[in-house]
Amino acid sequence: MNLVVLTGAGVSAESGIPTFRGKEGLWKNFKPEELATPEAFRKNPKLVWEWYDWRRQLISKAQPNKAHKLLAQIDAVIITQNVDGLHQRAGAKKVIELHGNIWRVRCTSCGKEYENYEVPLREIPPKCKFCNGLLRPAVVWFGESLPMDALEEAERLAKSCEVFLVVGTSGVVYPAGLLPFVAKQHGAKVVEINPESTPISEIADIVIREKATVGVEKFIQTMLNL
Incomplete structure (x- = not known):
């Protein structure tokens, strides 16, 4: 399965790092x-x-939580809006940092x-x-552009993946928030893990209303059936 993951602040919240919103x-x-x-x-x-x-x-x-560790173990590129480096500390090898x-x-x-x-x-x-x-x-501060190489690679991955997993992001920060829509338009299944509804929920094929640690584990348990 060609899987791409987009993570936001919610994936680090259970490590004790406050979300922005x-x-x-x-x-x-x-x-x-x-x-x-x-x-x-x-x-x-x-x-x-x-x-x-x-x-x-x-x-x-803070320490990487179960969600970071599980995501590091699966064969997927992680596109993250987070700046904390916890994905890398959990052992993830392929991480694109959109916000530095x-x-x-x-x-x-x-x-x-x-x-x-x-x-x-x-x-x-x-x-x-x-x-x-x-x-x-x-x-990347408010009013600044995302690094072009990271954004272009993220868009390329969104267009070519089979499954686009979104974990713990509000979906309101652009252009990162557009990536699930790009993936959907190019035929990918979109899976959202978030305890709250977001703009991404409307296009998601599967919605898991859980915090990141529980949701990622549930996703991995069922991903072979996608």
Whole structure:
């Protein structure tokens, strides 16, 4: 079976990482425009980095859950909207990160990008190890375009797969939210795992109304019958 998986914040929620739009979402006490935009970073890089430092500390304590581990064991490419790196820590070999990775930094001066696992950060905002320029998180902020190579590969996979599994995503963040529709238009069966209804539910061939850990296990148990 040619299977492609799209994951969102819901797959990491059971690892203790808050979702962005749930009742305990990361935006509950903060405004996105104050923290996750290029404009916010230009205005106050220290504030933005203090928030990202808090997030990095939270994520560093999290462990891949059963959903991450099960998805890592099946032969599928994982397209993720998450920036936490938990799919890779669970052992997944084929991961396309649409929104970047919180454990990577990019220099605003020399443009070099590299991994940084320092928790907590010794200096806020951190400086580039190559040129001492100002670093930013290597993630996609609101108002920024997705990395073209990752998006093109995700679209190619959506068009060519037999089954497109969607786990724990609200389906309202674009262009990632369009991928299940692209897959459906090209003949794939769409399976959604989410405890709540989303725009994807309307086109899904199978809907599993469970949290990610339970839903992924149920999917794997039945996938041979798809």
